[in-house]
Amino acid sequence: MVPALRVVGVAKRFGVTQALAGIDLEVAQGDFFGLLGPNGAGKTTLISALAGLVRADAGHLEVMGHDVQADYRQARLKLGVVPQELVFDPFFSVRQTLRIQSGYYGIRHNDDWIDEILANLDLTGKAEDNMRSLSGGMKRRVLVAQALVHKPPVIVLDEPTAGVDVELRQGLWRFIRRLNGEGHTIVLTTHYLEEAEANCSRIAMMKAGRVVALDTTAKLLARFGGGTTSLEDAFMRVMKEAA
Amino acid sequence: MIGFLTLLRKEILRFWKVGFQTVAAPVVTALLYLLIFSHVLADHVRVYDDVPYTAFLVPGLVMMSVLQNAFANSSSSLIQSKVTGSVVFMLLAPISYRAFWAAYVAAAALRGLLVGLGVFVVTLGFTGAHLAAPLWILVFALLGAAVLGTLGVIAGIWADKFDQLAAFQNFLIMPLTFLSGVFYSTHSLPPFWQQVSHWNPVFYMIDGFRYGFFAMSDVSPWQSLAVVGVCFILLAALTLELLRRGYKLRM
Ligand SMILES: Nc1ncnc2c1ncn2[C@@H]1O[C@H](COP(=O)(O)OP(=O)(O)OP(=O)(O)O)[C@@H](O)[C@H]1O
Ligand SMILES: [Mg+2]
Numbered sequence: 001m002v003p004a005l006r007v008v009g010v011a012k013r014f015g016v017t018q019a020l021a022g023i024d025l026e027v028a029q030g031d032f033f034g035l036l037g038p039n040g041a042g043k044t045t046l047i048s049a050l051a052g053l054v055r056a057d058a059g060h061l062e063v064m065g066h067d068v069q070a071d072y073r074q075a076r077l078k079l080g081v082v083p084q085e086l087v088f089d090p091f092f093s094v095r096q097t098l099r100i101q102s103g104y105y106g107i108r109h110n111d112d113w114i115d116e117i118l119a120n121l122d123l124t125g126k127a128e129d130n131m132r133s134l135s136g137g138m139k140r141r142v143l144v145a146q147a148l149v150h151k152p153p154v155i156v157l158d159e160p161t162a163g164v165d166v167e168l169r170q171g172l173w174r175f176i177r178r179l180n181g182e183g184h185t186i187v188l189t190t191h192y193l194e195e196a197e198a199n200c201s202r203i204a205m206m207k208a209g210r211v212v213a214l215d216t217t218a219k220l221l222a223r224f225g226g227g228t229t230s231l232e233d234a235f236m237r238v239m240k241e242a243a
Numbered sequence: 244m245i246g247f248l249t250l251l252r253k254e255i256l257r258f259w260k261v262g263f264q265t266v267a268a269p270v271v272t273a274l275l276y277l278l279i280f281s282h283v284l285a286d287h288v289r290v291y292d293d294v295p296y297t298a299f300l301v302p303g304l305v306m307m308s309v310l311q312n313a314f315a316n317s318s319s320s321l322i323q324s325k326v327t328g329s330v331v332f333m334l335l336a337p338i339s340y341r342a343f344w345a346a347y348v349a350a351a352a353l354r355g356l357l358v359g360l361g362v363f364v365v366t367l368g369f370t371g372a373h374l375a376a377p378l379w380i381l382v383f384a385l386l387g388a389a390v391l392g393t394l395g396v397i398a399g400i401w402a403d404k405f406d407q408l409a410a411f412q413n414f415l416i417m418p419l420t421f422l423s424g425v426f427y428s429t430h431s432l433p434p435f436w437q438q439v440s441h442w443n444p445v446f447y448m449i450d451g452f453r454y455g456f457f458a459m460s461d462v463s464p465w466q467s468l469a470v471v472g473v474c475f476i477l478l479a480a481l482t483l484e485l486l487r488r489g490y491k492l493r494m
Binding site: 014048051052053054055072073074076077079081083085087088089090091092100101102103104105106107108146 | 244245246248249250252253256257260324327328329331332333334335336337338339489493494
């Protein structure tokens, strides 16, 4: 089976900043994968390179076996990305936004699935509202919805829960776990490490553009004492050792 | 194909939702030009012997409106989605760069043509219709709108801020359209400025367009078609290359 994501020797520099300094990574299909690291570690840059928003200076990246440059249309079709920045098109309602997004992926008449996504993200009551009128947390959930319209086999969420309230966070994770259970590969970045600990089966920790730890969540915890060790403790230890 | 159609529909919806600003207002502007210039100049300027000045002016104003609005549509739409960040949704999608260009240009051309049609209809009351060669009218309107729509895509990609776009508009698009024979025939210019005008591609758009109304023009419509056609091909090729490379859109 081809890996959901394959990243080989990827480097990216912005001016004097080496955002990615040689990343090698594979995420198997069906994984629930956590990408952790402090601010500026390069998580968003790596996701952007996978999505074709950023062009790597070196190395190559594949989504479900499709090269993100040479075979960009197939690669993008297989990928759903929730961007970190809270962006929206102020011209449209939530439903229009999702219909347009479906059309971009070649899908007409997607309202059944759109309604299901809206229900799961607790946005049904907001479907006809203009994007401008939503609260920050609601806009974030629309971003999640937009990434799911084409039922991508690989779903990448860049801090999907930032600014989302506790109850809805729970609901969001239930929905994402369900999608994972149905076979979608999930890649997640978050600064709430307990979320990663609860959901992710494998974790990569990044620092200054490098992967400094990569293992199953259980093994990472065990390596730093097991038992009562939390992912946060493990994370702090890894970051200190990598310094 | 669905991706292209969706993007096209979105772009049309965008200007149509604010149609008062994007279609009605430019028609009113053109009408003001017509009232002022025809009032001031009608008795002083005669370009072609049997064409009154007001009748001469109308096609120029129609074409100027087509061109300026085609440019405004693609450029402002792109810069807005860049500034708000929502351009990311198009960049994430599996839409080919050709479809991207085609959708922006088609929507821009449509807005240009709608405004042009509006200007033409409201000026009918002043001059009546002279349509000597309607096919030329259509060809130049479409091609001119496509050229300026494409230029708008370039400007929208290049500009990072609204004032950069305004500079593009004020220092390139406005002079090119105003100094193109909208309000006069280039034959009435001194030889030097006549020469200069003939380096302006917009001159050929307007001259060819006007030929469709009066079967008279400063240069042959075939020559104008050749110039405008080559411009279109060059600009389209440049735009497609910029989009293919992701210039300013993909870092
Ligand atoms: N467009 C850009 N231009 C210049 N520098 C950039 C750009 N994007 C990212 N960087 C730099 O690259 C480095 C990695 O940034 P990135 O956004 O990938 O970090 P991150 O791990 O996602 O951080 P965070 O947790 O804060 O989201 C940072 O030093 C950042 O300043
Ligand atoms: Mg980030």
